[in-house]
Amino acid sequence: MPMIFPSLTDNFEESFWKNTHSIYFKSMPLSANLLPRRENYSSHDVEGHDLFICGIILVNGRYLIMRLFTVGPVACYPEVLEAMGHQMYSHRSKEYFALHYETVRLLQDFISTKNEIFLFSSTGTGFMEASVRNCVRRKILCCINGSFGERFAEVAEANCITVVKLAPPLGNPISTADLDDLLSKNSDVEAVALTHNETSVGLINPLKDLVTVAKNHGKLVFVDAVSSMGGTEIKVDELDIDVCFSSSQKCFGVPPGLGVGSVSERAMNLSATASNKGWYFDFKLWEEDQTKGRGTPVTPAIPQIAGLNTALKMIEKKGGRKWYFDLYKERNQKIRQGIEKHGLSTFPRKGSESPTVNCINAPEGVEGGAIYEKMREKGFELAEGYGSIKKKTFRIGNMGYIEMGDIDLMLDELGKVISSL
């Protein structure tokens, strides 16, 4: 059962401890300031394992401890939240520049690229719009596996670009043969847009194979890696991806408000001669400030950049990318095994299941939303279905700050909820 507290008052700390005599205080409070500090309490108080804290949510005026299995924003690492609460400083100061260029370098290493990486004051969708406006003149091919592939097409159309769609039946990955075929029939397409991991249906595409096909046709490639970057390896330079973008609030476990992405030289050259690229997302403008040591043309989202910097350094310290990807694999395996044990199945075609978002078919006669609501009442925030399969499915995220013990607790509760419906 989730813990419930009357209100956030001065004696919150006291009432928290009064109500939780036995607590394993290993994970993170809603706020660095909000929860009691372990060192102020005797070891006796912090023994026992009946409660894992992942976060606290204000529900009907009361604070509820909630474990997040969301699909973004996701639970953030304690170190990241600590960085988010720091006092501000000028974005034209030496201190900011040190943070900025270090974060860019850490990200370049993380996705194996020498391309410029920009830290946009926007979400990943801002980078999506940027890729279209800077690099495409007339026509793009959008690979669509769900709502976020659809979004890429909508964004292109809203910018007066003609869209050729490759949209297999929902739940199926993009086939390399289909892409090859469609590109042969549409030789005037300038770029191919791919959703690496489709958050709405919990599906991952065969990135390397698809990029290879597009590159064989000489096309630009834009990769929406919003829910994959950080959770699985992406080698940008090896694959020769022209624009590869993500958001802070997914696999890096940082709050939303920051879009990051790499831009190839080829994409940059197209930006140089684009006539309708606007100002806010102009790659050349961002390149100029970044390469001349001025950071960003607009005020950067300093807290999220500090948060991402902290997350990337934390990953480095704990064992690097491989350690992080292995952690995601291990956690997702645990989630998937639990799902199967409860007799549930996942929505995407076998073999295309996402390592970061599990989209699960609701049992016959049950709406996905009902499972979501029941789990919430128990203190677990999963995610509802999305788009056309909203009612038929629910989702369990595997992104950000999740402890193995929390997965056990969540699966245990999920079993009870399923059998009660």
Place this chain on the structure above:
Amino acid sequence: MPMIFPSLTDNFEESFWKNTHSIYFKSMPLSANLLPRRENYSSHDVEGHDLFICGIILVNGRYLIMRLFTVGPVACYPEVLEAMGHQMYSHRSKEYFALHYETVRLLQDFISTKNEIFLFSSTGTGFMEASVRNCVRRKILCCINGSFGERFAEVAEANCITVVKLAPPLGNPISTADLDDLLSKNSDVEAVALTHNETSVGLINPLKDLVTVAKNHGKLVFVDAVSSMGGTEIKVDELDIDVCFSSSQKCFGVPPGLGVGSVSERAMNLSATASNKGWYFDFKLWEEDQTKGRGTPVTPAIPQIAGLNTALKMIEKKGGRKWYFDLYKERNQKIRQGIEKHGLSTFPRKGSESPTVNCINAPEGVEGGAIYEKMREKGFELAEGYGSIKKKTFRIGNMGYIEMGDIDLMLDELGKVISSL
């Protein structure tokens, strides 16, 4: 002298107190977690007034307590930083919707409007681009008092809009007669863009008079209120401003990463028929999600929205808008009197000096940057000059979290720095 600590370690708290025997701990640490809690120390420890804490900055690997008089990002209120460090939750949850709609309502009250107010995951410049893309087809008149007026023109041109410029000599406000005249000569102009408060030269324009002229010509009016909203009253509906936008990191004292702005019905109707408005900043898309109870079309910058919500409620609690505007007036009067006492003059024409940013002429033979650097060494972060007058001036911000006592200390140090150069 600023306090300097070796590093942020577990014994930071201990070393902090060891090094500051006499401290008036009234203002805010860099992070809620980082600094010692007053209640843990005897009243004897916290007496005395030789040090006011506004923030801590990492300088050459050491933490330096720094008082911020920046022009954005500015020092944030303790309550705001506390909110920034909260754990995340889904932006499709009831908790987020409660935060979202309350913040919109608080902002509507603050700038006296019934128009929709959007919470963009961008900076104020994103809203600038949005106003142009959604509402202007061919031609705009940009009033230019400095770098940010120039930016409005650049943004319009980057979106293929023809710009008519009204740019008086630097330091002068826009004249209503000139605007009237230029609008008479350019009847095909669709909109007038005004910078309410020009951050680069510390100048405020006569908003009401200028808007009246533009409206008499039947034009749309866009107001860049980035460094004025919050610091001085703006009555959007009374003036009939079509798009009035700002950023979180200025007068509200919240970290950067959030653009806020109101959009009139007339502007919204123009958006409905715009053909090249893009997706990310499409007013109609934002309106649809907001009015249908879905919040935002892209993931919102939850920490900054929580921070702004906290700031607006804090203002309400302390005495409302009037109290806040009076505070700005009082603080700026103190800063201006101190400047004059030191024999310094401000850059803009008499009567047009900004209430939020003081742009000060450097003494004969001294570069503004030298004063900025010297003040930094003493623990005060002012701002350098900007644009074409970068070398001739320096700036003292009056935005965000500044205590009266800190102004005294800053002015005192400024006097010493000036006489030493």
